[in-house]
Amino acid sequence: MGRTRWSQAPMDESDITARLNDRDGDLAPEVYARLRALAQRQIAGHRASATLNATALVNEAWLKLSEYPQEWQSRSHFLAAMARVMRHVLIDRARELLAERRGGDQQRISFEHAEREPSSELDLADLLALDEALSTLRDMDPRLERVLELRLFGGLSTEETAAHLGVSEPTVKRDLRAARAFLGTRLKFE
Template identity: 35%
Template sequence: MANSEISEITQILQDWNDGDEDAKERLMPYVYEELKRQARMLMSRERKGHTLQPTALVHEAFIRISKQSGIGWKNRSHFYGIASHLMRQILVQHARTRSAAKRGNNPVHFSVDDVQLPVEQRAESILALDEVLGRLAEISEEQSRIVEMRFFGGLTNEEVAEALGISSRSVVRKWRAAKLWLYRELNQ
């Protein structure tokens, strides 16, 4: 992405902060492809024939973003961080809906790095990860956000660092620590 495009996105987000209602519509062409890339990455982890498609996930996330008020957008990385959080929420809601009829109490064990699970375990795995991320947020909100942006949003260490206002080295260190903590929690 060219620096001029990054600057344009930041300016549009600032316009949105300033109350420009047209800014939301102007933003979509700039961010759509990146949001769709994130959604495709997330959906590639789902079973074939999943009822939620990447395009629908992007549109639902953008609708939810558009309804947000008072966010105080900082930059494009902040925007993508919020978008990845919302996509995670949408996938979790979708997984809850799918597994509502099953209601089994069998714990699901999996690794954050290895999400290629049997079809019947994917919805439960997303729910298990969401639950554990909630517990991680109680311990370290920052590590929870890093996991969310890396795992659900597909952001790079540099993009996460920019969104959180910390160094890339801190992201790498906290990502490593969070993965270890999650591994222990998910495989107890």
Template identity: 40%
Template sequence: MHAAQSRRPPGQKEAARDAADDGRSCAAPLSETGAEEITRLLHEARRGNRASADRLLEAVYTDLRGIARRSMAVERPDHTLQPTALVHEAYLRIFEGAPVDWQSRAHFFAVAASQMRRVLVDHGREFRAAKRGRGLKVALEDSRHAAPLPECDIEAVDELLDRLQRADAEAARVVELKFFSGLTDKEVAEAMQVSHSTVRRHWIFARAWLARQLTPKKSD
């Protein structure tokens, strides 16, 4: 068993705080835990070092909960998945899957973002089944810029991202990191190892592409 699998993320106390956390800022940056330290812990945990796995969990858990809160902020208020549950499920998927050759702290959070996307999509499917076809609605927007895109099912967003990836993989990655994990432009740039301006360029293209796909065609 992988070292990190032997311990489930702490959640009892954090679950009690979720309601209070909802009122806090969703734009807080990731903690300043040293990138080199996180990378070292990731490598040691991958090799089976239990102490490093425990230390890693302590170092990233608050960050993951922050990402989860920002990720949940784009959903309608009637969703049933809580940030703590999202963190737990994403964390377990990360370490129960195939071993990852971790490159950096940013790489870890990028993988976490991908897993949170999968958790949210799976939750959306379960929600649709429970509500007999009424999908979980999300608002795909960047409040600092243009008007929000039309609200749509999270499954539809997932399908659109798969199509966008075929058109422009980097732009799709930016949307995934910003939308499904709530990372800032700076954090996205770090995760993708590109410049801030490159992230903005990809986001502008992706948003325009998504707007075209989501805007109903006018009939003649």
């Protein structure tokens, strides 16, 4: 990331979007803080966190995302993309660690707990099982998968998810219920 420093004055959405599209500038402090918080939630409780901290996750995701430059429509568009890339970084790390271990103990997880605390205390194998279930869900109904991804991995609120997807909040809530029901049939939750 470049050397441009931003003023400490709060920026509006269009200013943040313009800065995100400026490939030579640093991330806005507001956006970087949000990304670090998102990364901390995603790695909390993961065994991968012993070798990958929040800063490293943000940086690795930023580098991967930078390989495919695009124009960001909004801060939520950028955050959603970063959430997806962070998810893939964690999945790749989990696969690497599981390959080293050649398997491992599976632990039951509570979906309600995972929803309140995104990705907390998920075992590596559980993370891979969740990723596989989300991939299957994406094949069946891409919007349901995006709702879950934005809520669980992106940490976006119902309001932010609705705005990002261009649907109403009740639609997001219905989609979330449907996605949870699907996951309930695919995964063993407590």
